[in-house]
Amino acid sequence: xxxxxxxxxxxxxxxxxxxxxxxxxxxxxxxxxxxxxxxxxxxxxxxxxxxxxxxxxxxxxxxxxxxxxxxxxxxxxxxxxxxxxxxxxxxxxxxxxxxxxxxxxxxxxxxxxxxxxxxxxxxxxxx
Amino acid sequence: xxxxxxxxxxxxxxxxxxxxxxxxxxxxxxxxxxxxxxxxxxxxxxxxxxxxxxxxxxxxxxxxxxxxxxxxxxxxxxxxxxxxxxxxxxxxxxxxxxxxxxxxxxxxxxxxxxxxxxxxxxxxxxxxxxx
Numbered sequence: 522x523x524x525x526x527x528x529x530x531x532x533x534x535x536x537x538x539x540x541x542x543x544x545x546x547x548x549x550x551x552x553x554x555x556x557x558x559x560x561x562x563x564x565x566x567x568x569x570x571x572x573x574x575x576x577x578x579x580x581x582x583x584x585x586x587x588x589x590x591x592x593x594x595x596x597x598x599x600x601x602x603x604x605x606x607x608x609x610x611x612x613x614x615x616x617x618x619x620x621x622x623x624x625x626x627x628x629x630x631x632x633x634x635x636x637x638x639x640x641x642x643x644x645x646x647x648x
Numbered sequence: 649x650x651x652x653x654x655x656x657x658x659x660x661x662x663x664x665x666x667x668x669x670x671x672x673x674x675x676x677x678x679x680x681x682x683x684x685x686x687x688x689x690x691x692x693x694x695x696x697x698x699x700x701x702x703x704x705x706x707x708x709x710x711x712x713x714x715x716x717x718x719x720x721x722x723x724x725x726x727x728x729x730x731x732x733x734x735x736x737x738x739x740x741x742x743x744x745x746x747x748x749x750x751x752x753x754x755x756x757x758x759x760x761x762x763x764x765x766x767x768x769x770x771x772x773x774x775x776x777x778x779x
Contacts, residue, residue: 549740552733559730563723567768571776574700581696594689601686604679637690640697647697 544603551600558593578644587645591638598634602626667754671732678729685722720769727764731757 569580580586605626613619663669688710695706709715735757738744744753773779 549737552737556730556734559726563726563764563768564771567771568775570772570774571778574696574703577696577703581693590693594693597686597689601683605683608676608680633686633690637693640690640693643697644693 544606548600548603551596551603554592554596555600558589558596561589562593578647581641581644584645587641590641594634594637594641598630598637602630605630667751671735671754671757675729675732675736678725678732681725682722682729684718685726688719688722720765723768724761724765727761727768728758731761731764 565580565586569577572580581590606623609619609622609626613622692706692710695702710719732754735744735753738753739750744750770779
């Protein structure tokens with residue numbers, strides 16, 4: 522029966538190759554976003570040298586700062602996930618350990634990103 | 649595994665260390681190391697959202713000697729990764745792939761990263777009134 526099957530029917534169901542460059546593309550998009558956002562953040566923190574708690578709160582509450590911080594944390598942790606994913610795939614050779622590591626990476630980066638974003642929003646919206 | 653005596657391709661210990669391989673490896677090492685910075689970032693915002701005491705504790709840890717050493721390492725790691733990352737973006741566009749331009753881009757990445765790191769630290773101390 523199988524010899525009547527066409528090559529395309531054998532390949533169907535094994536997934537499309539159309540997403541082959543998506544990981545690379547997302548890594549580059551977040552890299553460009555991080556380039557600007559991290560430099561902005563680094564120089565902002567520099568200009569806040571010696572600032573107290575109230576000043577930091579005042580800074581985060583600026584709507585533009587809030588938006589840029591949320592964007593930075595989202596882009597940063599997505600880039601973190603994509604990069605560490607490749608490191609795990611390259612160096613963890615045991616399939617079980619690799620699967621567990623990749624699942625843990627996804628959960629940890631998603632959780633940390635959410636924690637950071639919610640903290641920024643809480644400060645921003647807080648009375 | 650059919651045969652265990654197949655010829656192996658030369659690995660790290662065979663090659664003479666060079667700028668290009670060093671930067672490639674350092675890009676991966678600094679990228680992984682930046683995870684430490686990401687954790688500190690989230691801790692900082694968590695502390696800020698929690699309240700003045702939590703934030704004071706965070707600042708105490710970060711301004712301690714060990715905290716400053718870790719933060720300096722994180723700054724250098726982030727700036728190196730950022731600069732070697734820009735070099736990768738340039739290479740992705742198909743530019744700077746000949747050996748001489750690539751070498752210059754590599755040295756430029758290292759120099760800019762060090763200047764940015766020292767500038768950011770000097771600037772922070774200056775804004776804090778310590779310089």
